[in-house]
Amino acid sequence: MSNEKVCQRLYLGLDLSTQQIKCIVIDEQLQTIAEEAVSFNDQFSLIHHVQPNGFIVDKNDNRCITTPVFVFLEALDVLFQKLRNQKKFDFSNIVGISGCGQQHGSVYWKTKTELENLKNFHVTIDNNTEKSNEKDLYLVNLLKSSFSCINCPIWMDSSTTDECQLIEKSIGSAQNLFQITGSKAYERFTGSQIMKIANKTSEIYEQTERIQLISNFLASILLGEYAPIDLSDGSGMNLLDIRQYKWSKECLNICGKDLEKKLSDKLVHPRTALGTIAKYFVERYGFNSQCQIVSFTGDNPSSFYALASDAKTVVISLGTSDTVMASISGYEMPKQALDGHLLVNPLTDDRENKLLMLLLCFKNGSLVRERVREEISAKDWNQISELLSKTSPTNHGYIGFFYDDHEILPQNIQGRFYFNADDQQIDDLEGAYKARAVLEGQCLAKRLYLQRANIDLTNKVDRIVITGGASVNVDLVQILADIFGKPVYATFAPNSGALGGALRAIDVINHKPNSTTSTVECLIAAQPRHEYTVIYDEMLVRYAKLEDKIVKGTK
Ligand SMILES: Nc1ncnc2c1ncn2[C@@H]1O[C@H](COP(=O)(O)OP(=O)(O)O)[C@@H](O)[C@H]1O
Numbered sequence: 230m231s232n233e234k235v236c237q238r239l240y241l242g243l244d245l246s247t248q249q250i251k252c253i254v255i256d257e258q259l260q261t262i263a264e265e266a267v268s269f270n271d272q273f274s275l276i277h278h279v280q281p282n283g284f285i286v287d288k289n290d291n292r293c294i295t296t297p298v299f300v301f302l303e304a305l306d307v308l309f310q311k312l313r314n315q316k317k318f319d320f321s322n323i324v325g326i327s328g329c330g331q332q333h334g335s336v337y338w339k340t341k342t343e344l345e346n347l348k349n350f351h352v353t354i355d356n357n358t359e360k361s362n363e364k365d366l367y368l369v370n371l372l373k374s375s376f377s378c379i380n381c382p383i384w385m386d387s388s389t390t391d392e393c394q395l396i397e398k399s400i401g402s403a404q405n406l407f408q409i410t411g412s413k414a415y416e417r418f419t420g421s422q423i424m425k426i427a428n429k430t431s432e433i434y435e436q437t438e439r440i441q442l443i444s445n446f447l448a449s450i451l452l453g454e455y456a457p458i459d460l461s462d463g464s465g466m467n468l469l470d471i472r473q474y475k476w477s478k479e480c481l482n483i484c485g486k487d488l489e490k491k492l493s494d495k496l497v498h499p500r501t502a503l504g505t506i507a508k509y510f511v512e513r514y515g516f517n518s519q520c521q522i523v524s525f526t527g528d529n530p531s532s533f534y535a536l537a538s539d540a541k542t543v544v545i546s547l548g549t550s551d552t553v554m555a556s557i558s559g560y561e562m563p564k565q566a567l568d569g570h571l572l573v574n575p576l577t578d579d580r581e582n583k584l585l586m587l588l589l590c591f592k593n594g595s596l597v598r599e600r601v602r603e604e605i606s607a608k609d610w611n612q613i614s615e616l617l618s619k620t621s622p623t624n625h626g627y628i629g630f631f632y633d634d635h636e637i638l639p640q641n642i643q644g645r646f647y648f649n650a651d652d653q654q655i656d657d658l659e660g661a662y663k664a665r666a667v668l669e670g671q672c673l674a675k676r677l678y679l680q681r682a683n684i685d686l687t688n689k690v691d692r693i694v695i696t697g698g699a700s701v702n703v704d705l706v707q708i709l710a711d712i713f714g715k716p717v718y719a720t721f722a723p724n725s726g727a728l729g730g731a732l733r734a735i736d737v738i739n740h741k742p743n744s745t746t747s748t749v750e751c752l753i754a755a756q757p758r759h760e761y762t763v764i765y766d767e768m769l770v771r772y773a774k775l776e777d778k779i780v781k782g783t784k
Pocket residue numbers: 246247248249547548549550595596598599610696697698699700701702
């Protein structure tokens with residue numbers, strides 16, 4: 230190893246999201262040294278019986294959506310193997326690791342015995358039978374008896390409407406719950422998911438020693454001990470008092486017996502050093518034994534950390550879900566409960582500062598875009614581009630609502646709804662119109678809900694920064710710019726959740742107060758075209774009215 234390499238101080242960011250695990254390795258100058266990803270498809274669907282996207286939709290109730298905990302473990306193993314095979318850097322030069330996970334999903338530990346074995350692990354490889362020994366070292370095998378529930382409910386689950394109603398009723402009203410936790414009760418939020426397990430499968434709940442979010446679960450594996458939940462991801466549970474920075478005892482008591490013990494009373498800021506990496510990773514992959522693990526958080530707060538360089542930036546993630554994020558002052562909680570969520574802002578650890586993060590999440594994001602692409606027989610995104618060139622902005626008046634899965638905004642609506650220029654409902658749209666309708670409809674929804682959350686787009690927003698897999702789609706980005714009437718910027722790393730992890734690791738280890746957030750380079754991706762923004766303004770009014778009609782009609 231050259232001297233130069235030895236001195237290199239590297240930071241690893243991880244993102245355990247819905248369809249894959251991704252990572253980025255950067256140096257202190259924020260240069261990308263390596264990137265890697267492992268999709269939960271092919272090999273995972275065979276071994277763990279998950280569907281091609283990596284999750285399981287229950288055959289008897291399509292609202293129940295889970296991912297086996299072993300998919301997460303195997304994905305981490307495969308990721309590190311692939312990263313090592315790249316031979317781009319020495320793992321011993323990584324001085325800090327942080328990252329994030331898809332939000333709201335929950336993992337149920339029966340015991341930490343096997344987990345703590347990772348802390349003091351010693352690898353003995355018998356050269357003669359190296360192959361079988363290598364298998365014994367897989368995390369799925371080392372942790373095979375650790376969990377009380379194998380299939381973890383994930384954010385796509387919408388099966389807990391009854392539990393949500395019960396939570397709101399017990400706390401007085403949706404408004405009361407919003408005032409405490411920053412959100413009305415949402416099906417995917419961890420509180421109602423835990424309540425469902427506690428009430429419907431009490432034997433699992435009783436066997437459970439620790440309940441974690443996917444983010445602190447991943448941190449725990451790297452530490453070899455239980456890692457605490459962080460405040461930003463913890464805000465997505467309907468259990469945390471977002472202004473007091475502690476659990477709401479009232480909410481805990483409603484959702485499960487002895488729940489505080491199962492979650493742990495310790496909560497940390499997303500920028501907290503947790504300890505050094507477990508010996509297992511040192512022995513197996515050559516990590517440095519002094520490598521620090523910094524608290525993990527939700528994928529959206531982590532992206533926000535990486536990209537929201539000032540209060541006038543709105544961040545939009547176009548991943549499996551589409552999300553919209555903005556900073557919001559917490560001095561005055563909105564009088565009306567929002568359709569959306571307020572989270573502890575990862576950019577400040579100063580409670581007095583009272584800065585919150587607004588999060589809007591749309592469940593029907595990339596998977597719907599992909600499905601529409603297939604339906605209209607476009608073989609790739611370039612063909613979609615060709616089709617889009619046959620229509621023009623505002624789509625000759627055609628509007629589509631694509632709620633293939635039970636939507637979050639508006640809550641729990643399912644189905645497809647198409648309208649012509651006279652606002653009459655029609656059965657279907659012809660290919661080219663459908664291609665534009667899905668992209669325009671999704672972008673109009675983002676603007677509508679941002680407005681409903683009282684974000685003053687004209688005076689308080691300068692620019693939009695985009696991230697996520699679909700952020701490379703130039704057509705989608707242009708439509709976004711035209712509909713919002715704001716310039717859209719893209720970062721060099723569409724995988725900003727992982728980047729946010731690496732940046733937090735740098736900040737914590739070098740004792741910097743999120744100084745790195747403003748240094749991530751963003752390039753202009755699309756300028757708004759005024760003539761189209763004007764006609765989209767009119768279309769937004771129609772969109773809002775039609776959405777209202779759909780919501781009323783389906784209730
Ligand atoms: N050029 C493109 N246009 C539109 N969507 C794309 C494009 N490239 C990738 N995607 C979408 O990106 C999605 C994955 O995004 P990503 O942010 O990695 O998801 P997640 O983090 O939720 O696993 C895929 O479902 C895919 O459809």
